[in-house]
Amino acid sequence: MNPAAGSSAPMQQRIHAANPEPPARLKVEQVSYAYAATDRSAPEFTLGPVSFQAQPREIVAILGPNASGKSTLLRLLAGLVKPLSGRVEIDGAEASGLHLRTRAQRIALVQQESELLFRLRVWEYVLQGRYPYGRRLRFESPEDCLLAANALSQVAADPLRDRWMHQLSGGEKQRVILARALAQQPALLLLDEPTQHLDIGGKVELLRRLRRLADDNGHSVIVVTHELNLAAEFSDRILLLHGGKCLRVGSPAEVYEPEILETVFGAPLEVEMRPNGRPRAILRGNY
Amino acid sequence: MRPLTPRRILATCGLLAAVLFVVVVISLRTGAYPISVREIVLTLFQGARGRKDEVPPEFWLVVFGLRLPRIALGILVGAALSVAGAGFQALLRNPLADPYVLGVSSGAALGAIVSLVAAPHVVGAIQLAAFAGAAATIMAVYFLGRRGGQLDSATLLLAGIVAASFLSAIIIFLITTLNTQDLRGMAYWLMGDLSSPAPTTNISQWLLFLFSVLAVAAGVMYATSSDLNLILTGEEEARHLGVNVRRVKVVVYVAASALTGLAVSVSGAIGYVGLLVPHVMRMMFGTDYRLLIPASAVGGAIAIVAADTLARTVVAPTELPVGAMTALAGAPVFIYLMRRSVR
Amino acid sequence: MYLRPYAGSAARAVMALALGAGAAAGPGAFAARQAPPLAAATRSVTDEIGRRVTVPSDVKRIVSLAPNLTEILYALGLDSKLVGDTDYCDVPAAAKTKPHVGSVLAPNLEAIVALHPDVILAVANSGNRKETVEALDHTGLAVYAIDPRTVRDVLASIEHIAALAGAQQQGEELAARLQARLDAVQARVKELPPAHALFVVWDEPLITIGHNTLIADALRWAGAESVIVSQQSWPQISFEEVLRLQPDYLIFANDHSDSGSTPLADLRARPAWKELRAVELGRVVTVSEEITRPSPGLIDVIEELARAVHPEAFGEAEEKRASCAR
Numbered sequence: 001m002n003p004a005a006g007s008s009a010p011m012q013q014r015i016h017a018a019n020p021e022p023p024a025r026l027k028v029e030q031v032s033y034a035y036a037a038t039d040r041s042a043p044e045f046t047l048g049p050v051s052f053q054a055q056p057r058e059i060v061a062i063l064g065p066n067a068s069g070k071s072t073l074l075r076l077l078a079g080l081v082k083p084l085s086g087r088v089e090i091d092g093a094e095a096s097g098l099h100l101r102t103r104a105q106r107i108a109l110v111q112q113e114s115e116l117l118f119r120l121r122v123w124e125y126v127l128q129g130r131y132p133y134g135r136r137l138r139f140e141s142p143e144d145c146l147l148a149a150n151a152l153s154q155v156a157a158d159p160l161r162d163r164w165m166h167q168l169s170g171g172e173k174q175r176v177i178l179a180r181a182l183a184q185q186p187a188l189l190l191l192d193e194p195t196q197h198l199d200i201g202g203k204v205e206l207l208r209r210l211r212r213l214a215d216d217n218g219h220s221v222i223v224v225t226h227e228l229n230l231a232a233e234f235s236d237r238i239l240l241l242h243g244g245k246c247l248r249v250g251s252p253a254e255v256y257e258p259e260i261l262e263t264v265f266g267a268p269l270e271v272e273m274r275p276n277g278r279p280r281a282i283l284r285g286n287y
Numbered sequence: 288m289r290p291l292t293p294r295r296i297l298a299t300c301g302l303l304a305a306v307l308f309v310v311v312v313i314s315l316r317t318g319a320y321p322i323s324v325r326e327i328v329l330t331l332f333q334g335a336r337g338r339k340d341e342v343p344p345e346f347w348l349v350v351f352g353l354r355l356p357r358i359a360l361g362i363l364v365g366a367a368l369s370v371a372g373a374g375f376q377a378l379l380r381n382p383l384a385d386p387y388v389l390g391v392s393s394g395a396a397l398g399a400i401v402s403l404v405a406a407p408h409v410v411g412a413i414q415l416a417a418f419a420g421a422a423a424t425i426m427a428v429y430f431l432g433r434r435g436g437q438l439d440s441a442t443l444l445l446a447g448i449v450a451a452s453f454l455s456a457i458i459i460f461l462i463t464t465l466n467t468q469d470l471r472g473m474a475y476w477l478m479g480d481l482s483s484p485a486p487t488t489n490i491s492q493w494l495l496f497l498f499s500v501l502a503v504a505a506g507v508m509y510a511t512s513s514d515l516n517l518i519l520t521g522e523e524e525a526r527h528l529g530v531n532v533r534r535v536k537v538v539v540y541v542a543a544s545a546l547t548g549l550a551v552s553v554s555g556a557i558g559y560v561g562l563l564v565p566h567v568m569r570m571m572f573g574t575d576y577r578l579l580i581p582a583s584a585v586g587g588a589i590a591i592v593a594a595d596t597l598a599r600t601v602v603a604p605t606e607l608p609v610g611a612m613t614a615l616a617g618a619p620v621f622i623y624l625m626r627r628s629v630r
Numbered sequence: 631m632y633l634r635p636y637a638g639s640a641a642r643a644v645m646a647l648a649l650g651a652g653a654a655a656g657p658g659a660f661a662a663r664q665a666p667p668l669a670a671a672t673r674s675v676t677d678e679i680g681r682r683v684t685v686p687s688d689v690k691r692i693v694s695l696a697p698n699l700t701e702i703l704y705a706l707g708l709d710s711k712l713v714g715d716t717d718y719c720d721v722p723a724a725a726k727t728k729p730h731v732g733s734v735l736a737p738n739l740e741a742i743v744a745l746h747p748d749v750i751l752a753v754a755n756s757g758n759r760k761e762t763v764e765a766l767d768h769t770g771l772a773v774y775a776i777d778p779r780t781v782r783d784v785l786a787s788i789e790h791i792a793a794l795a796g797a798q799q800q801g802e803e804l805a806a807r808l809q810a811r812l813d814a815v816q817a818r819v820k821e822l823p824p825a826h827a828l829f830v831v832w833d834e835p836l837i838t839i840g841h842n843t844l845i846a847d848a849l850r851w852a853g854a855e856s857v858i859v860s861q862q863s864w865p866q867i868s869f870e871e872v873l874r875l876q877p878d879y880l881i882f883a884n885d886h887s888d889s890g891s892t893p894l895a896d897l898r899a900r901p902a903w904k905e906l907r908a909v910e911l912g913r914v915v916t917v918s919e920e921i922t923r924p925s926p927g928l929i930d931v932i933e934e935l936a937r938a939v940h941p942e943a944f945g946e947a948e949e950k951r952a953s954c955a956r
């Protein structure tokens with residue numbers, strides 16, 4: 001664990017993964033899934049089989065065009081649905097078999113947020129991330145407040161603490177949602193298309209932050225995205241999905257071959273290696 | 288960052304309870320029978336000591352037979368309706384939800400009418416039949432309101448509205464075609480009236496029974512208040528945080544419907560309270576359901592006892608039904624809330 | 631919450647007040663204002679809806695919960711025993727000066743209790759609500775309910791009330807006098823074909839009376855017959871039905887409205903109603919609203935009505951049209 005470098009508040013501590021040993025690990029073995037419009041008709045969409053692993057401090061990007069099964073795979077990883085075959089294991093336990101609150105202590109899923117019904121302050125929202133710990137009807141302890149405060153500062157959202165949720169900008173709200181996920185002290189952090197509504201500066205800032213969080217807190221981070229170059233730049237491994245099939249798993253340099261990328265994304269692409277060993281995809285020629 | 292603590296809940300409810308106490312005192316003093324405050328206090332005092340024989344029988348009758356039961360009923364109904372309203376607003380994800388939107392009151396009214404026609408002189412038949420009607424409606428709407436095996440807010444709302452309309456149509460049909468026995472009593476009942484006599488002569492036992500049901504149903508709903516706070520930020524998000532959304536929805540539905548059925552069987556469909564009290568409490572104390580539920584309970588009690596006291600005095604000696612008073616006072620409050628737009 | 635510090639002191643103040651009030655109470659502190667002692671002798675009677683009621687043998691204080699009951703008491707000469715009636719008791723005018731206990735549908739229980747009545751009179755079936763009677767039962771007060779469905783029932787009720795109040799003889803005499811008047815009317819109209827009439831309770835929507843109502847019975851005593859025969863009490867009918875049946879007479883109950891024109895003139899101005907033969911011929915009768923009341927005044931109305939729809943039987947000219955209330 002890195003010492004508390006660069007922190008200004010004296011009491012700040014890192015958010016450790018709730019289970020420091022054994023090392024948080026996601027194991028996906030031959031997972032497949034299918035769904036159909038009704039119970040009786042033939043499957044409209046099949047996903048898998050998919051296999052891969054994620055270590056602590058790793059960022060894995062699930063990459064693919066729209067309707068390639070990325071979100072379905074994410075839901076499988078989150079344990080929200082049970083795979084038709086294969087296993088999703090988190091720290092050795094099958095994700096979909098975990099008790100709801102235990103699962104929420106290990107896995108945090110960050111999605112686009114629904115509309116809030118009533119007014120809520122930012123700190124109240126982030127505190128809700130502590131729900132999986134303790135009894136169902138619970139009152140927050142000082143430790144909960146400390147963890148929530150730390151989560152907010154880790155996403156640089158300290159000044160937003162007392163603001164109303166509905167008054168935040170898109171980027172601010174996303175940081176707060178991320179803070180709530182961090183307050184869960186998860187081993188596994190899942191994000192579904194987090195860069196969707198951000199401008200390029202926001203996208204880069206988010207991925208940099210994820211990198212820092214993975215390093216500092218030891219999370220395994222899985223990001224679903226279709227941003228080719230950001231994925232290449234920030235992730236340790238990439239899983240390439242197309243039409244429900246897992247075409248490649250590996251480091252960005254291994255996965256980014258021009259022919260495969262062209263097939264998957266349906267655009268004329270070239271791959272260029274950058275000095276830091278990370279590939280970059282560029283549109284080729286005149287279009 | 289000041290999270291909610293049990294101490295703050297108790298302090299807020301204590302404050303509200305003090306207001307309720309004042310309202311109850313004023314209500315105890317209000318009435319056509321000439322009895323002074325001192326005599327009321329003496330009667331209460333002797334009653335608490337169990338010395339019924341030392342109190343003039345008419346004083347005992349007025350205090351323990353007429354005023355207190357009515358006040359107790361008002362507290363019960365106010366608490367039940369407000370907690371039910373808060374629950375439905377969360378369950379249906381709709382700030383305009385009130386306890387009657389799912390048709391419970393129409394079912395109860397139908398039960399009451401049927402009992403008036405079928406068994407007009409059986410004591411207690413109305414309350415029992417009303418509760419049976421409410422229960423049947425609750426079950427029917429539950430099954431209609433499911434989608435994909437679990438309760439869905441939008442579907443539930445639609446099912447409830449359809450049920451309410453259908454039942455109201457049956458009620459209108461019955462009222463116009465049946466040989467009207469004594470259906471004018473229904474007009475009072477439909478508007479909401481606290482003066483309906485108890486079904487038994489042992490009033491304190493009956494009240495104890497009613498308050499037990501209130502305590503159980505409200506308690507069950509309170510146990511889900513942390514869950515509700517999360518569900519209000521989004522059902523999917525709540526699921527990800529470990530809330531058993533499916534089960535919570537069923538529990539809240541049953542508890543809130545039971546509370547509504549209880550209130551309606553006893554006093555008809557008193558309007559506006561279940562809708563407005565939670566909103567006012569939210570404005571004053573925030574949207575955290577761990578505080579909102581008990582605050583709404585006491586706030587609702589204050590509202591109904593105050594409304595009933597007014598209903599008994601504005602056109603004395605005639606008594607208005609309390610539902611007329613809540614409607615009169617409720618509409619301006621509703622407009623005011625709308626303009627402040629709670630968001 | 632910033633009010634939290636005050637909650638404690640408020641609670642303490644309230645408790646002190648309550649304790650202080652309790653402390654001021656000494657034993658036997660209820661002063662001389664005791665309720666009058668219960669009457670010594672009581673008897674048990676059964677009222678007209680089958681309830682057993684225990685009343686004092688000597689009834690001195692009566693509360694009436696409906697205007698017709700007040701009327702009956704005055705007609706029996708028992709108004710000195712009437713200690714309270716409703717806001718709507720207006721016949722005779724002296725009844726308005728009695729202490730009021732509220733409306734017919736929602737009388738004030740405390741006001742009734744405060745009057746210490748020996749018996750409370752109520753009317754079932756289109757009179758007082760059964761909830762009111764039940765609530766009064768709970769207070770331990772005696773409630774006697776009448777339930778007259780026909781004109782003869784009204785006479786019987788008068789006798790029952792008289793017997794209840796210790797005025798049996800007056801009751802029998804009054805009933806006999808009223809019966810004699812009814813017989814006199816019947817003698818004149820019995821041989822004649824009944825006048826086909828429509829009793830209009832309300833014009834829009836058009837509501838009339840059912841076959842088994844008191845008003846229908848009163849019509850029959852007056853030699854009239856409703857053209858609508860229905861088992862419902864207040865059937866709603868379409869105007870076309872009336873147009874088809876073309877009743878000889880239209881009967882309205884006076885609602886004491888102070889409009890300048892007569893009902894006939896109003897009807898002649900209305901587009902559909904003026905097509906009715908009864909309106910053309912001017913056979914629109916307005917009777918007093920006593921026709922809705924089970925009281926001695928009902929007999930007055932029957933006589934009025936008989937005169938209006940069978941003028942020839944009473945030696946009057948055919949041209950007599952609308953007869954207004956007293």
